[in-house]
Structure formats: structure tokens, C-alpha cells
């Protein structure tokens with residue numbers, strides 16, 4: 001019988017889903033994704049988490065509970081500690097599987113590989129084979145599943161670089177559609193949208209910010225579009241290495257685009273109570289204020305953020321861009 | 328050069344001894360007051376950790392008193408502490424202060440920069456003198472720790488409320504004033520006698536509450552509304568396992584020698600939290616398990632608001648508390664915490680534990 005593996009549509013889903021999906025499917029599993037984030041999912045997350053935890057983690061809990069309503073053999077909750085040497089994602093990612101285990105009962109078998117490349121990538125092969133061998137004893141099959149997954153991930157990343165949003169990019173990949181030329185970069189202005197992937201790409205969390213901006217004639221650039229080398233080149237100059245990979249990417253993006261004339265404004269989305277961004281966001285904000293050239297808006301998101309107020313701020317922001325450009 | 332550093336409980340006594348013995352001028356930041364906290368919070372990022380804010384308050388007050396060099400510890404993640412100094416430096420510079428900041432990164436960081444930073448501070452000092460100053464500082468640290476734990480024991484059992492706290496204060500003064508090894512040792516003896524002279528209620532068996540959580544909020548009384556005194560005055564014995572010397576031992580000395588000690592705490596936490604999450608998250612969980620096994624009456628878990636490792640610990644402590652049948656109360660602290668509300672919560676928790684204890688006996 002085909003085994004089913006559940007994957008929550010949250011957190012680093014937006015960065016790695018094509019790899020995970022392909023890997024499990026190549027090993028003969030059927031992959032079941034939780035539904036899109038909704039109020040219902042959010043509330044189910046809030047019910048089982050402590051108040052002080054940030055919204056993305058609450059929502060992740062909601063997705064896990066959503067998956068429990070489906071018929072699953074396994075659930076995939078990787079422990080993603082670090083993906084680059086001497087860097088980390090965020091402590092909450094290191095403790096994620098433990099929080100889930102303590103907060104949610106009656107889970108199916110959890111597949112929870114430890115991804116910790118903070119010291120080296122030596123463990124990579126071991127991790128792949130440990131997970132793969134749950135489903136097959138054929139090492140060749142495992143390795144080729146991984147390779148295919150990596151290939152899919154590469155294409156996915158290319159699509160993101162072109163400006164496709166994850167849902168569209170995944171659609172193109174899954175339905176094997178031809179590469180369409182993006183038809184969305186036709187606005188008058190361009191806005192750099194900074195934030196962690198699960199905030200800028202989850203349309204429930206961000207209240208559809210990308211669509212809203214596009215409607216107001218703004219093109220949107222996201223951090224995933226800038227090549228790693230360019231990010232590295234910028235952050236190298238900082239007096240102290242930023243050891244959170246996601247925040248580092250945002251700073252690299254900021255430092256890169258601020259020097260170009262490609263953008264007319266910057267929006268920075270942060271989760272209420274986010275640890276890394278409470279410091280890194282502040283630095284970026286200070287720099288942007290000193291620089292003073294571009295409209296810069298900080299948006300703090302949590303379960304209480306109201307959409308009306310948010311829309312008003314967004315409109316005011318685009319107005320400001322218009323005024324500045326037309327001077 | 329006039330050196331200053333952030334407050335962390337009684338650490339200032341140790342650091343001041345170290346620098347002064349080296350002939351370096353020290354400006355000890357004024358004791359943390361409401362105003363310190365207000366100043367720090369006003370200029371720090373709203374959602375930064377509470378310790379970062381109090382540090383900023385300390386720095387501003389010390390710079391105003393004439394300090395020109397800030398000594399601060401660094402870090403390499405995953406927690407925020409490693410980036411404190413960068414942010415603090417920007418904040419203070421934006422306020423117009425002129426100063427030098429010497430940041431000690433942990434040995435796991437880059438050796439070259441550590442030597443460079445050490446050089447800035449100790450240029451021209453001879454090694455013998457450095458070693459001697461370090462030794463005196465260490466002796467003081469050990470003496471202070473002993474005083475702190477004696478105070479926890481005696482305060483819960485004293486007949487006349489307030490005696491222990493009075494002795495505690497004068498004991499700290501004695502250590503602070505001791506200038507060499509001999510006086511430190513002699514004063515330790517003297518202090519022991521002081522404590523032994525406290526009249527105790529021998530028939531009384533106090534409630535025992537373990538204090539766990541983030542290290543700053545455990546060690547700096549101004550950040551935790553002086554919880555040790557509140558509990559002690561309620562007749563509760565506080566059990567605490569974070570000790571500065573021990574922490575320095577594991578995190579600095581053993582780390583430098585790359586020795587990893589298998590410790591009970593990580594082991595005890597394993598069934599619940601199986602990976603390092605920065606700060607003291609794993610310790611909070613592990614210590615709670617150990618305290619439950621030792622039969623303590625309850626655990627109070629302290630953390631700064633938005634503290635990442637401790638939020639993880641908090642999520643997990645619910646389960647530990649249920650499994651191990653030990654009441655646990657988490658208190659998140661920041662500049663908005665109100666003393667009265669805090670006291671009421673602590674008192675209610677103690678009442679609950681007392682009732683539970685009576686019901687059993």
C-alpha cells in the first residue's frame with residue numbers, strides 16, 4: 001500500500017517544498033499538503049500554543065492539526081537548525097519538533113531529520129539515507145530521488161528569481177506547464193518587499209500584500225530574487241557577521257537595492273515578537289532613516305492585525321512613493 | 328581609559344576588582360533603577376530583549392559619569408545575545424556618545440579578533456599582573472556565590488524577618504572592599520559566622536521552589552523584581568542552579584579547551600527538548616525535570632518578554648509539569664511589568680503550593 005506523508009504548508013515550505021515533495025514521491029509515497037492558511041487554521045494553532053510564541057509558529061501548529069484530519073502514515077517536521085556554516089535559522093526552528101510533540105496529541109509517526117550544517121555538511125548524505133530508508137532499502141533509489149528533488153528545487157528557485165510567487169511557481173512545476181513569461185512586472189513603481197518567506201508568501205498572514213501592491217501599480221521584488229553572491233558581497237562589509245541566514249538575506253537585499261535606482265520604496269514585514277528581526281529590522285530601519293532617500297514602511301504582523309488599517313497604511317505608502325517620484 | 332560594563336547581579340564586584348587590580352579605571356554603572364530601565368527602553372528597539380534594554384540604560388548612565396570604554400561579551404548565535412553589542416553601539420552612537428567598545432567574542436569565534444580586543448584592553452600590562460588580578464576576581468566570584476546561596480537558605484528560615492538580607496548586604500560590602508587574597512579569605516570566615524548567628528526557626532520546613540529560566544533575569548534582581556527576596560520573605564527556600572562561576576567554567580574555560588561535559592541537565596531534558604535552542608532553553612526544561620525528581624514543591628520560570636529559547640521552554644514546560652506533577656509558573660518580564668501584579672502572582676503561586684503541601688500531609 002502506498003504510504004502517505006503529510007507536509008505542513010507553512011514556514012520553510014515556501015523555500016523547499018518542491019524538493020520534499022519530489023523526494024517522497026520518488027520513493028513511492030503520496031504527499032498530502034495541508035490546506036492554505038486560513039482563519040480556521042490560525043485559530044487551531046493559537047488554541048494549542050503559548051501566547052508569547054510568534055504567529056508563524058502558531059500557524060505551523062495549525063497546519064499540523066489540519067493534517068491530522070487527513071489519513072496519514074507519516075508527518076514531515078524537519079528540525080532545520082542551520083543551512084549554512086556558522087549560521088542559524090532561528091532558535092524556534094531548532095525546537096520546533098519538540099514544541100509540536102508537547103503541544104499536539106495523537107500525531108502519526110514523525111519524520112524529523114536534523115538539518116544542522118552550522119559546523120559542516122558532512123551529515124547530509126546520512127540524513128538523506130536515514131529518511132529514505134524508511135521507504136526503501138535501495139540506496140540507488142534514495143539517491144536518485146534526492147537528485148530529482150534537488151533538480152526540481154533548482155527550477156523552483158529560478159522561477160522565484162523571475163518574480164513568480166511560490167504558489168504560481170509550484171503550479172508551473174507540478175502541472176508541468178511551460179515557462180510562461182511573467183506578465184506582472186508592468187507597474188509604474190517597484191517596491192522591495194522584505195520579510196521571511198513564510199510572511200511575504202503566505203497570503204493569509206500578509207493579507208495579500210503582493211496582489212494589493214500590484215493592483216496599485218507596484219511591481220514587487222522579494223528577497224528570493226537576488227543571487228546569493230550579491231547578498232554575500234554586501235553583508236561581508238558589516239563589522240559583525242549576521243548569524244541568522246534569513247535576516248542576513250534581508251540585510252543583503254537592503255544594502256544592494258538601496259544603491260540602485262531599481263526600487264522606489266521598501267516594505268519590511270515582521271512578525272510580532274520575532275527575535276532576529278527585533279534587532280536586524282531595527283538596524284535596517286536606522287540605516288534607512290539616515291539614508292532618507294526612499295519611503296520605508298515597517299509592518300508588524302500578528303493575529304490581531306486588522307486588514308482595514310493595513311490597507312490604509314499601504315495606500316498611504318504608495319501615495320508617498322507617487323509624490324516622491326513626481327517631484 | 329575609563330572602563331564600564333553592564334550590570335549582572337553582583338558581577339560588578341568581580342569585574343571592578345579585576346580591572347582595578349590591573350590599574351585600569353572603572354566606572355561602575357549606577358545601580359539599576361526605574362530610571363535606568365526607562366532610559367534603556369526609550370532608546371532600544373521595542374521588541375529587543377529586556378536585558379539588552381537594561382544594558383543600554385547602564386551604558387548611558389555610565390557614559391554620563393565619564394566612562395569612555397564599554398566592555399561587552401559577544402556571541403555566535405543562535406540567540407540574540409551575540410548581536411546585542413552591535414545594536415547597542417549603533418544606539419549609543421546615534422545618541423551622540425563618543426566611546427570605544429571592546430567586545431569579547433567567545434573562543435569559538437575568531438581567535439585573531441579576540442587577541443586584538445584583548446590587546447586593546449591590556450596593552451602594556453604584564454602577564455603576571457593579569458593572572459593575579461584574574462585570581463582575585465575569581466576568589467571574589469566564589470565568595471559571592473557562597474553568600475548568595477547562604478542567603479537563600481537562611482532567609483527562608485530566619486526568625487526575625489529581614490536579618491538575612493541585612494547580613495547579605497554587609498557581606499557583599501566586605502567582599503567588595505577586600506583587596507587581596509588574605510582579606511578575602513578572612514572575610515569569608517567572618518561572613519560564615521555572621522550567617523551562623525542568624526536565629527532560625529528549626530521546626531519550620533519551608534516550601535522549596537526552583538528558579539529556572541534565562542540567565543540575566545535569574546541573576547539580575549532589578550529585572551525580576553527581586554524575586555528571591557519576595558519568596559524568602561514568604562518563607563520559601565529558593566533553589567537555583569545557575570551559578571556564575573560554573574557558567575564561566577563551562578562556557579569559557581572548558582569551551583576554550585574544547586571539552587564538552589556530558590551534563591545531567593541536557594540528559595534530563597532529552598525526552599522533551601532534544602536539541603540546543605540557544606540561551607538556557609534546554610537548562611530550563613532539564614532543571615525542571617530534575618527538580619521534580621528531587622521532590623521540590625514547584626518551579627518558577629523567568630524569562631524576558633519575547634525571549635526565544637525560553638518561549639520554546641515555556642511551550643514544553645506545560646507537558647513536563649503535567650507528566651512530572653510539578654506546578655510550574657512562567658513569568659515574562661519587561662519594562663512594563665508592574666511590581667504589584669508580579670507580587671500577587673508569586674503570592675498566589677506560593678499559596679497554591681502551600682495548600683497542596685498541606686493536603687498531602
Ligand code: SF4
Pocket residue numbers: 054055056057089090091092093196271273274275276277
Ligand atoms: S525568525 Fe522570527 S518569525 Fe521566524 S520563527 Fe523565529 S522568531 Fe518567529
Ligand code: SF4
Pocket residue numbers: 275376377378406407408409541605606607631633634635636637
Ligand atoms: S536568551 Fe532570551 S534574552 Fe537572552 S539573547 Fe536570547 S532571546 Fe534575548
